[in-house]
Amino acid sequence: MAAVATNSIRKQFGEVVAVDGISLVARDGEFMVLLGPSGCGKTTLLRIIAGLETPTSGEVLIDGHVVNAMPPRARGIAMVFQSYGLYPHLTVWNNIAFPLRTQGTPRDEIKRKVEWAAGLLGIGHLAQRRPRELSGGERQRVALARALVRDPTVFLLDEPLSNLDAKLRASARSELKQFQQTVRTATIYVTHDQIEAMGMGDRIAVIDHGKLRQVGTPAEIYEHPADEFVASFVGTPPMNLIERDGGSMGFRPENFLPRQLLNGAPVAEFPFRVDRIEYLGSEHILYGALDGRKAKREVTAKLPAHATLEGISPGEWHKFAVREKELRYFDRDGCKVKNS
């Protein structure tokens, strides 16, 4: 069943269209990621679902009911904000208890729930501290605990990891995913970080310029991008796009290999002029150009570090190739050509 559904949501701020007719369904227990570059409208969409913004047109359904006319508190949602939005003058305990107090929950029920949530997130020992005395990771957990005590139908998370440093972010990512699998509550997670999206999402919704570009599992998004935008937004380095009659042709850098490494399967061969090579520890990235083909940007090839680079040197032409089944075709409008 659908925990959250949006029906042709549109939001205009003056002349600017922030969200342009997005229809999206997040199922019960699903971890749905809204992925897109900054300013693409993903946060606005989340705030519309939360009820913090009113859509210009369209419907929001939560648990099967249209909630457009409902205030945020009545929607059965809980939200974690980018900078957590903890109440600085309240202790951790009171921060977590706040949403229960506003609902008039009985005192012993509050105590039970706060202790349960704090225990689940391992912040019980911080109960009497104030937010400013906590580390970034601890603050994030307090925000999650505060969201958890409300028994929401859906969690709305707005880039909750962006305030953490890179190392902490990696561990917080897996903790968050584990946490979601434990509580099994539908989650909508907004991020511009494709690694977070790929690593955490059951499904990813890619958004650009207020429009939904593709919804699918991380594998579908990566292997079969619906259009050139998705193809070049997801993946580092992004998919190579080469012009051809009536559109373009794409292939992932890791599928673009020296000809001699590809045996058996039918391949498309391209002479590749290697301009420079980057060594990244686990892999080499080769930057260059193709002979007689116009590419939308510098063509890259990604080779595992253990693959031999013998005979490949910058400034020379080499025979590279892609297996034909790894080639993706896009039409003149940048949309995926069927069956490609």
Add this chain to the structure above:
Amino acid sequence: MTALAVDAPHAKSRFLLDRADVMGTLFIAPAILYVFVLVALPFCLAIYYAVSAYTIFDPNYRFVGLKNFFDVMDSDVFRRTLINTFVFTIGAQVIGLLLGKFGAMLLMREFRGRAIARALVVLPWAVPVSLATLAWQWMFDSLYSVINWTLIAIGLMDPAQPAQWLGQQDLAMIAVTVVHAWRLFPFGVVIFIAGFTSVPKDVLDAATVDGAGFWRRNYQIILPMIAPIVMIALIFGTVFTFTDLSVVYLLTRGGPMNGTQVLGSLAFQVGILSGDVAHGAVICLFLFPFLLVAVIFLLRMLRRREI
């Protein structure tokens, strides 16, 4: 080598201005001098005169101990004045800050002409106190005042007995308090706008999602968060109002029958206008213990300002 040896004696004076201890002393000196000449010295002078029988008619210094203090405390006018000072100070603060809060909430909203409204709000602050008080004096006039005229027009006042705003003791007290509150109001607005804008949007959104309505957001989230700023404003305002005599002096001269006298105006009346410097100094010194408490409180607030 020789060049270095020759330069060496100059080096000390040459880099004198780079030394933090020298520059520090130099920079702080004017402030210390200022406090000493204009605060410490007059304070000591006040004590010196308070224990004497000094008047401008008899300028010989005669030590009389605490006699002047007992004189002053025995006087009905002084006791009335002390009560007035508290009523005036607390009343003006409460009214000024309350109006300031609501004014700030209105001015935070988007509406046409907000920029003009914001500029107009600062007027009570910017207008010279003498001019403003003159305008208020007209408004409080018993015969032609807008206030009485309006109250009569809407039937709240008997036209045969218009209120003598500046002629009855209680009404005059209300009048001076209201005028001073009006002068404090822009300060309140500015403080509250600064406070409101310092509350992060995420916190307000979180409170909304957590189910806090307008009142709960205001009194459980915003107000506690900006409390340190408001407290500091409150104490500053208190100190300024406690020592202020301009509105009282301009509007009522402390009258009728000393009914609106505050410590500042009474001290001025007794010490300067009547020439009884000794008793005037005593009245002034009564400001000191109250201000001391306020300042200690202020400094403690400043120290634990962060929430």
